[in-house]
Amino acid sequence: MALTTHTVSSNMIPINKPWIGEEEKREVASVLEENALTTAARDGGRRVRDFESQMKSYLKAKHVVSVNSGTAALHAALMAAGIKQGDEVLIPSFTFVATANAVVAAGGRPVFVDVKKDDYTIDVSDLKKKITKRAKVVIPVHLYGHPSDMDEIGELADKHALDVVEDACQSLGSTYKKKQTGTFGVMGCFSMYASKVLTAGEGGAVATDSDELADRLKMIRNHGMVEGYDTRVLGLNLRLPELSAAVAKVQMQKLDKMLQIRRRNAELMSKLLFPSAKKHGIKIPEETADKKFNWYLYTVAFQNGSRDRIKNALVKDNIGATIYYNPPAHKTPYYMQVAPKTSLRATDWCADHVLSLPVHPYVSEADIDHIASSLKAVLEKSNIS
Ligand SMILES: Cc1ncc(COP(=O)(O)O)c(C=O)c1O
Structure with missing residues (x-):
């Protein structure tokens, strides 16, 4: 197979590059040695559980449910929030298109909201204008790692009975009033794509303090099953493989x-x-x-x-x-x-x-x-x- 030729100079300082060392290589090798590439068990494999537990402590969240991408995290969160055909989901347009795609995939209708020129996060005054009776969820995106105005968004969401689902795909480690982004809404979604501050190559996670949502998310990532062949809700295969969890787990220690x-x-x-x-x-x-x-x-x-x-x-x-x-x-x-x-x-x-x-x-x-x-x-x- 021919290898792709890179056209950039080898001296190029890339916009992002995963910080991978011997520790990640060893952990991946151990997955291969154990021949434990993945598991469809409800709580996932050993490394999935380790990673979730580390991320839970880091975020100070009650639950973290890992999935196989940030897009899957958003999709699963919207499914867990009970988005139905035609429900409106308010999102910024100045974001990676995955935010909007997850809304459409879950059956919702994206309503685009403007951002602020000073920090590129959702503009609460425009958000106010765009809320209708069909609005169910607002997704603030902490773009470039800049936290959105969570107090104002929370107040508005409470007033209009909207769920806040944070797109924290770019903001692991960013804080608002000393609290981790991704822990303000009913759910917070993270990406572990190769460019992100913590990577698994591909991967994602949803943080939540709700036992019920965590339960539902675990079903959604595994075809809606609890004990196997007992599909209770609509689900998909959104599981994080052990190979990826191995990388994420070691990255957590270096975060x-x-x-x-x-x-x-x-x-x-x-x-x-x-x-x-x-x-x-x-x-x-x-x-x-x-x-x-x-x-x-x-x-x-x-x-x-x-x-x-x-x-x-x-x-x-x-x-x-x-x-x-x-x-x-x-x-x-x-x-x-x-x-x-x-x-x-x-x-x-x-x-x-x-x-x-x-x-x-x-x-x-x-x-x-x-x-x-x-x-x-x-x-x-x-x-x-
Ligand atoms: C703001 C934002 N939302 C969603 C995603 C989707 O994450 P993933 O690429 O892991 O599916 C990304 C990252 O790529 C992102 O930057």
Whole structure:
């Protein structure tokens, strides 16, 4: 079989890269040695249970039910929430399209809500306007690891009897008022895709404090069965294989360290970029007393249509600067049919102006220096103000 040739330079600093070491390799090898690749038992295999228990302690959640992707986590959560055909689910459009796809897969109707230009999370004032009698669930997405306004969302959800299901696929380790994102709603959904702060290659998890929902989620991930061939609710095969759980389990032990390096990188980047940010009117990501980031990505907004030019210059300098969610979900051909006439001004602005930079654990302080210098040089050269 021919191997794919990578077109990027080997010096390229990628936007993300899983931090995999000997520990993960050993654990995967032990799964193979035991020939225990997966199990359809209700509570999963040993490594699935280990991983769930570690994540439960980390999040301070009563239950964590692992599944095989973040998309599966969202889909299973919406099924567990009892979404019925035509129920409305409020979501931002400025997100990975999986958020919307999970809604449609569960039989719901996505209603797209605008985001705020300052942190790219759901805009509560627009959310208020979009709630109808058919609305059942709101999914705040903690995009780029930035926590959404959970107090305001919670208040509004209570007032309108909406369930909050968090899309915390990008925000493991981010906190709102010192509490982990993904633990505010009735359920919180996580992804362990290869680019995420904690990876299993592919994988996902749902956190919940409800015994009843945890029970239902375990059935949903396993064809609705409890003891085998006794399907009680609609379910699918959403189980996390032991091979993936082995990686996730070891990654859990390294999570604090990985987040520490991301923070070191992000703080250094902010320090180096701060003077240029002021001079050239660019917006760098800022934490607040209540919102602490996991620094999944370091996302910057540029003025005056300069973003694409800047991105190209950075890529020439071997920096994997990346534009995400352009087009946003509501402007993709499929969702233009599902949700026609959606108009979201801030979302469109973000899709045209923001750029993400790498701060993952393989990025060294020298790399951050290189990224900041390269960015400053292009800003000076283009005379952007
Ligand atoms: C915001 C968001 N939601 C959902 C997903 C879906 O996760 P997965 O790719 O694991 O299915 C992702 C990640 O890819 C994501 O970034």
